[in-house]
Amino acid sequence: xxxxxxxxxxxxxxxxxxxxxxxxxxxxxxxxxxxxxxxxxxxxxxxxxxxxxxxxxxxxxxxxxxxxxxxxxxxxxxxxxxxxxxxxxxxxxxxxxxxxxxxxxxxxxxxxxxxxxxxxxxxxxxxxxxxxxxxxxxxxxxxxxxxxxxxxxxxxxxxxxxxxxxxxxxxxxxxxxxxxxxxxxxxxxxxxxxxxxxxxxxxxxxxxxxxxxxxxxxxxxxxxxxxxxxxxxxxxxxxxxxxxxxxxxxxxxxxxxxxxxxxxxxxxxxxxxxxxxxxxxxxxxxxxxxxxxxxxxxxxxxxxxxxxxxxxxxxxxxxxxxxxxxxxxxxxxxxx
Amino acid sequence: xxxxxxxxxxxxxxxxxxxxxxxxxxxxxxxxxxxxxxxxxxxxxxxxxxxxxxxxxxxxxxxxxxxxxxxxxxxxxxxxxxxxxxxxxxxxxxxxxxxxxxxxxxxxxxxxxxxxxxxxxxxxxxxxxxxxxxxxxxxxxxxxxxxxxxxxxxxxxxxxxxxxxxxxxxxxxxxxxxxxxxxxxxxxxxxxxxxxxxxxxxxxxxxxxxxxxxxxxxxxxxxxxxxxxxxxxxxxxxxxxxxxxxxxxxxxxxxxxxxxxxxxxxxxxxxxxxxxxxxxxxxxxxxxxxxxxxxxxxxxxxxxxxxxxxxxxxxxxxxxxxxxxxxxxxxxxxxxxxxxxxxxxxxxxxxxxxxxxxxxxxxxxxxxxxxxxxxxxxxxxxxxxxxxxxxxxxxxxxxxxxxxxxxxxxxxxxxxxxxxxxxxxxxxxxxxxxxxxxxxxxxxxxxxxxxxxxxxxxxxxxxxxxxxxxxxxxxxxxxxxxxxxxxxxxxxxxxxxxxxxxxxxxxxxxxxxxxxxxxxxxxxxxxxxxxxxxxxxxxxxxxxxxxxx
Numbered sequence: 001x002x003x004x005x006x007x008x009x010x011x012x013x014x015x016x017x018x019x020x021x022x023x024x025x026x027x028x029x030x031x032x033x034x035x036x037x038x039x040x041x042x043x044x045x046x047x048x049x050x051x052x053x054x055x056x057x058x059x060x061x062x063x064x065x066x067x068x069x070x071x072x073x074x075x076x077x078x079x080x081x082x083x084x085x086x087x088x089x090x091x092x093x094x095x096x097x098x099x100x101x102x103x104x105x106x107x108x109x110x111x112x113x114x115x116x117x118x119x120x121x122x123x124x125x126x127x128x129x130x131x132x133x134x135x136x137x138x139x140x141x142x143x144x145x146x147x148x149x150x151x152x153x154x155x156x157x158x159x160x161x162x163x164x165x166x167x168x169x170x171x172x173x174x175x176x177x178x179x180x181x182x183x184x185x186x187x188x189x190x191x192x193x194x195x196x197x198x199x200x201x202x203x204x205x206x207x208x209x210x211x212x213x214x215x216x217x218x219x220x221x222x223x224x225x226x227x228x229x230x231x232x233x234x235x236x237x238x239x240x241x242x243x244x245x246x247x248x249x250x251x252x253x254x255x256x257x258x259x260x261x262x263x264x265x266x267x268x269x270x271x272x273x274x275x276x277x278x279x280x281x282x283x284x285x286x287x288x289x290x291x292x293x294x295x296x297x298x299x300x301x302x303x304x305x306x307x308x309x310x311x312x313x314x315x316x317x318x319x320x321x322x323x324x325x326x327x328x329x330x331x332x333x334x335x336x
Numbered sequence: 337x338x339x340x341x342x343x344x345x346x347x348x349x350x351x352x353x354x355x356x357x358x359x360x361x362x363x364x365x366x367x368x369x370x371x372x373x374x375x376x377x378x379x380x381x382x383x384x385x386x387x388x389x390x391x392x393x394x395x396x397x398x399x400x401x402x403x404x405x406x407x408x409x410x411x412x413x414x415x416x417x418x419x420x421x422x423x424x425x426x427x428x429x430x431x432x433x434x435x436x437x438x439x440x441x442x443x444x445x446x447x448x449x450x451x452x453x454x455x456x457x458x459x460x461x462x463x464x465x466x467x468x469x470x471x472x473x474x475x476x477x478x479x480x481x482x483x484x485x486x487x488x489x490x491x492x493x494x495x496x497x498x499x500x501x502x503x504x505x506x507x508x509x510x511x512x513x514x515x516x517x518x519x520x521x522x523x524x525x526x527x528x529x530x531x532x533x534x535x536x537x538x539x540x541x542x543x544x545x546x547x548x549x550x551x552x553x554x555x556x557x558x559x560x561x562x563x564x565x566x567x568x569x570x571x572x573x574x575x576x577x578x579x580x581x582x583x584x585x586x587x588x589x590x591x592x593x594x595x596x597x598x599x600x601x602x603x604x605x606x607x608x609x610x611x612x613x614x615x616x617x618x619x620x621x622x623x624x625x626x627x628x629x630x631x632x633x634x635x636x637x638x639x640x641x642x643x644x645x646x647x648x649x650x651x652x653x654x655x656x657x658x659x660x661x662x663x664x665x666x667x668x669x670x671x672x673x674x675x676x677x678x679x680x681x682x683x684x685x686x687x688x689x690x691x692x693x694x695x696x697x698x699x700x701x702x703x704x705x706x707x708x709x710x711x712x713x714x715x716x717x718x719x720x721x722x723x724x725x726x727x728x729x730x731x732x733x734x735x736x737x738x739x740x741x742x743x744x745x746x747x748x749x750x751x752x753x754x755x756x757x758x759x760x761x762x763x764x765x766x767x768x769x770x771x772x773x774x775x776x777x778x779x780x781x782x783x784x785x786x787x788x789x790x791x792x793x794x795x796x797x798x799x800x801x802x803x804x805x806x807x808x809x810x811x812x813x814x815x816x817x818x819x820x821x822x823x824x825x826x827x828x829x830x831x832x833x834x835x836x837x838x839x840x841x842x843x844x845x846x847x848x849x850x851x852x853x854x855x856x857x858x859x860x861x862x863x864x865x866x867x868x869x870x871x872x873x874x875x876x877x878x879x880x881x882x883x884x885x
Contacts (some may be wrong), residue, residue, distance in 0.1 A: 031763025034543045038389060039471055044798060045769065047474055054468040055543045071542060078542020084567050085381035086547040095568060151599065159606045166603045172571035172591050173371055181568045284595040286570045294378070294596055297727065299762050301543040 004327055012316050016309070023308050024065050027301055033057065034081050037299045068305075078302030083291045089306035092291055098181035099169055100287035103280070104272045106203045107210035112265065115215045119222025119261075120254065126227065134219065141216030146275055150209040150282040157205060167284040170199050206283040210275050214268040221264045225257040232256070269318070273311065370588040372864070372882055375601040375613035379594050380572060383562060384551035385520045386459055387469045387538060391873060394520040395614075396592060399574055399877050401523030401556035404433060404452065405514055409868040409876060412637055412688055412785040414515055418447060418524055418557065419502075428509030428825035429492075433502045439581045441526035443555045449496025454527035456494045456504065458535055465540045472521035476512065509825045515784045520874070529555035559585040559878035570594035586866060586881035605629065605861060611882055612860035614873070618675035618734050621857060628862040633677050636686055636853035637871035638732040639790065640779040642743060643848045645771050646811070647804040650718065657846045658699075659709035663750040665701040669742045670852050675734060681850035683838045684790055688871065690827070691787035691834025696842055699849075706750040719753040720774035725764035731856035731873070732779035740777060743851075771804055777851075778802060784872065787834040788822040795847060803847045810845055 035051045036043070052058045056067060071078065077089040084092050122131040158166040170176055170183055176195035179186050184203075187196025229235060230253060238248045273289075280289035288307060295303035378392045385397035406417035419433040439447035459473055461481045467474070479487030490513070492505040506513055516522070525535070533550025554562050559582065560574035572592040576585045593610055595601045601613040602620060606627060616624055621631045642664070644651050651657060666680045682696045710716050724740035733739050737758075744754050759767055768776050782789050795805050796815045805811035817837060824830035841847065858875065860867050866879040 031759050032766055033762065036762035036765050043471075043765070043769065044475075046798060047468070047471060048769070051468045054465055054540045057543065068542070076541060079544035079546045081544040082378065082381065084379060086545060086551065087567070088541070088546075099568070154600070154603050159603050162607060166607045166609060167595060167597075167600045168570065168593065170569050171609075172373070172566070172569060172573065172593055173589075176569075178566070178568050183568075282597055282600065284570065284593075284597060284600050286568060286594075290596070297760075298378075302541075 001327065005324060008320055008323060012320060015316055016313060019312050020305075020309050021065055023305060023312075024068060025061055027304055028057075028061060028064070030299075032299050034299050034301055038081055077306050080295075080300050080303045082298035082300045083294050083303045089302040092303055093288065093306055093310050095181060096286060096288045096291045099183075099285060100273070100276050100280070100289060102182055102184060102199075103203060103206055103210060103285060103287055104269070104276055106207040107272060107275075108214065108265070108268065110207055110211040111214035111218050111268070115218030116222050116258075116261065119219040120226050120257070122219070123223045123226035123230065131223075134223075138216035138219045141212040141219075144212065146209055146212065146278050147282050149212055150206070150279060153205045153209055154283075164205050165202050167282075169202050169286055170195065171202075174198050202285075206279050206285050209283075210272065210279040213275065214265075214272060217264060217268065218261060222257065222261050225260050226253060229253050229257045266322075270315065273314070370586070370882070371591060372587040372589070372877060372880055373591040373593060373610045374877070375595045375604055375610040376572075376592045377594075377596060377598070377601070377614065379567075379570065380565070380592075382547050382551045383554040383565075384525070384535065384547065385523050386473070386525075387466070387545070387547070387551065388521065389471045391614075395875070396572055396574070397523060397554070398520050398558075398874060399560040399590060400554050400558045400562060401520070401525065402439075402558050403518050403520065403523050404435075405518040407518055407784070407870065407872055407874055410870060412635075412782065412871050414518055414784070417518075418452075422514055424509075424825070428823075429506050431504045431506070431514055433504065433514075435500045435502060436581060437500050439557050440579065441529070441555050441557055442561045442577055442579070443526050443529055445526045445528045445555075446499075447524065447557055448499045449502040451524060451527050452502035452504075453494035453496050454530070455522075455524050456491065458527075458530055459522070460489065460491050462536060463538075465545065466536050466538045468540075469538055469545050470521075472519055476516045476519065509823045510788075511822050511824070511827075511830055512784075512786050512788055515786055518784055524557060525550070526555035529553065557581065559876075560590050563589075580878075583878065585878040587877070590877055605859065608861070611864045612858065612867070614856075614858050615729070615731065616857055616859045617729070618857070621675065624859055629859050630862065630864070630867075631857050631859045632867060632869040633675075633855045633857045634869040634873065635688060635871040636677065636679065636855040637688060638779055638781040638853060638856075639681055639684055639686065640732040640739070640777065640851045640854065641681070641684065641848050642851060643768070643776050643778055643802050645774050645776075645804050646847060647771050647807045648774055650715065650720075651774075652808055653713045653715065654844075654846060655709045655713035656715045656718065657849075659706045659713065659715070659750070660747065660752070661699045661846065661849045662702045662706040662709065663752070664699075664743060664746050664849060664851070666698070666851055667701060669739065673735070673738050673742055674852055674854050675857070677855040679853050681852050683842055684794060684848075684850050685787060685838070686782070686853045689782065689785055689787050689790065690831045691838065693835040693838040696839060703746075703750050710750065710752075716751060717753065718751075719755065720747075721755045721757050722747070722775040723757040723759065723764065723767070723773040724777050725761045726758050728761035728764075730779060731781055732852075732854050733777065734854065736777060739851075743777070768802055776802075781856075782872065787831075788818065791818050791834070791837065791841070792822060795841070805847050808847075814841070814845060814847075 035048050039047060056064055080087050080089060080092055118134050122134045125131055154166050157164045174195050176187060176192055177190045183199035184196045187193060187199060235252055238252050276287060276289035277292050280287045281293040291303060292307045376392050380393040380396050381390055382388055382393060385394060388394060402418050404417060404419040405414050408415040418439060419435055422431055422433045424431050435449060441447060462470055467480050477490045479489040488507060490507050492507050495503045530550055533553060534548040535550040537548035539546050559577055559580045561577045563573045563575045565572050574590040576588050595604060598617060604610045605613060625631050670678050670680050680698055682698045683693060685692055710718060722744060724736045744756060747754050757773060767773060768778060780790060780793060794803060796818050797806050805814060821830060821833040821837060824833060856873060858869055863883045864880060866881055867875060
């Protein structure tokens, strides 16, 4: 088992090196660059050339990449020019990560806590009004673009009704203490409960917008899975044995139906991170996604490189964990 | 009905949470009391304006720092600020500034002649990395101390004969001096803070810069001082400087909230959580006003032009260029595509700049004449790549693609074959500089009221990167004439010379085609009072208050 994990870890390092070079080269092949972003319209050819030289952008791509690797070894990931100018890109990633974790966790909680029970109920009451209307809702959830839903939510609940904040992570005038950058957690440990509550309110609208697609998928999978299980022989047997409806539903139907749902939830984590780019941008929610969006329009190379590589690393690690889990469940995988 | 009974408490809890949310919100209500909250489109890139080039950084710096000279509120004219008066010697190269004697920096250090010289010397004495970051110094003063022989600087030296006097010597007479000292980049910072904070310790790190302490703890003489930059929450909080030498700021706190998305800034304003934001989309102006907000339209201080790449010989015949200009229906474009208050341009500068030639007639829209001229020049069937930028909105072109479509249709109507190309903003400016397009749309917002700031930026060498005028017979003469005009000391004489040059540019040379001047707007809510819109987009927030306090 240890050898298997070690082998996979080595492969992972290889994947990351290749990936980082591809990202590095791809970014530099994109039109526009940090020099234009910094100098704007006023740049003369001489000032542009000077800045390119300072940034080392006049060197061949492989040399730039080697220098980049050399800097990374020394813990220097390059400074941001726009997202948080002057700050090291890795520091930005860790500054922004708590916000994204707060938001995606909240969205996932919404998606699961509504999607699973609703899917179950819809299956139990198949072809009733409840079933049909939830299917329509889930279709809308998948079909409506996140930015449009976000705009609509903000317009109704923030602008018109004034119930919830329009954007941001916390009301600036609240003057909260930030220790871990998990704003809710920070508010709880410092005893600034109003700040924690305020941060929670700021999560609601982006959380709902972000949860729309995972909710719809989880709902539909749960519904389909429950319908399938309800037809299984063991359910009929359980009924024939005279078990109570409660036991049948809880122990036999729900538990068995949950297997594919759990797999889908795992897959949704990835798409939540992707959805966070759009949602965070529209809600000015200072997370990794917002940083990525700003870095992309402003050609903030250091931040773009760091964030894309970090996202890739997360995927690779998750994959590794899944593989390890499979290897534990099914020993045959190890030898393949 | 076990399930519904289980769901009921959850529904009740949800409803309670929402109603609590409503209560909590109404208590906080965002910007109340004497806090002014302004929506910023981006994060400040530094708190040391010397190394900045972007408007969001300058907006914040302007509240924290003062310059020797400032622009008069609501105009592009200059007025005294930290310097009470200034006078040149006969040659126009030695300037004596009389300074205010009642100013201290927020760290208690006195503002005096020595402080002025310490600031200028610090700006001049940049290391290799600092030189590439200090774009404004490079643009206006040229070279730096350690390579003065290779690249001479406009700045020669500074002396402080007494507490309230600073004498600045420059290399040659130029109309831009001392006006250029009104630029926020050249703000006065505390010499002690600069020393302690290693002001010049900027370093290149990868494709960006890391800043020394001085750039994180700004120490100025302005109406506000920095309290906190909360990067995790995207807010910059300034507080009133109670020892300010001028009239104290009306608001106790000035908060900048970073909201990159324009429609979100608008929604925040409508929800009452910010008091204003800059550059509202012109299509929103009416509805913003209908909702009780104040859309302040600034006087246009910019130019939108259709630029030509004169490297290509097909544009070298004046008739071809005249034909292109006669083909453009600019009246219609301004009426249908540009915001209220926009005007048709007759030359490469707005009418508020000294040297504007008011007698110049606009080129008439005359497609027939255009076709005739093309025929005479033997350029029927002219083909050109014509480009526009995407994913950007500039004060002089709120929506590049609609402006482009109109211009392109005009060109095609006279038989010119247009190959449309576009690129995202940063790539676009790269390509224009590299001369990859035959024609492009671009513009300029003036830094201050000086003709050379417009004409010099476009047509002098080696700056002429957009029009490539060095490739045409008259290019060098135009560049030399403009430089000569800039060094005329007598203002009346200089103004007259620029008027002549403007006429010559538009009739004899026609290097490109001025299209329009557009007024950028700034919006504040109904309760916010005292904002004076600046044509230079250089608003001062000290006199601004919420709720008339």
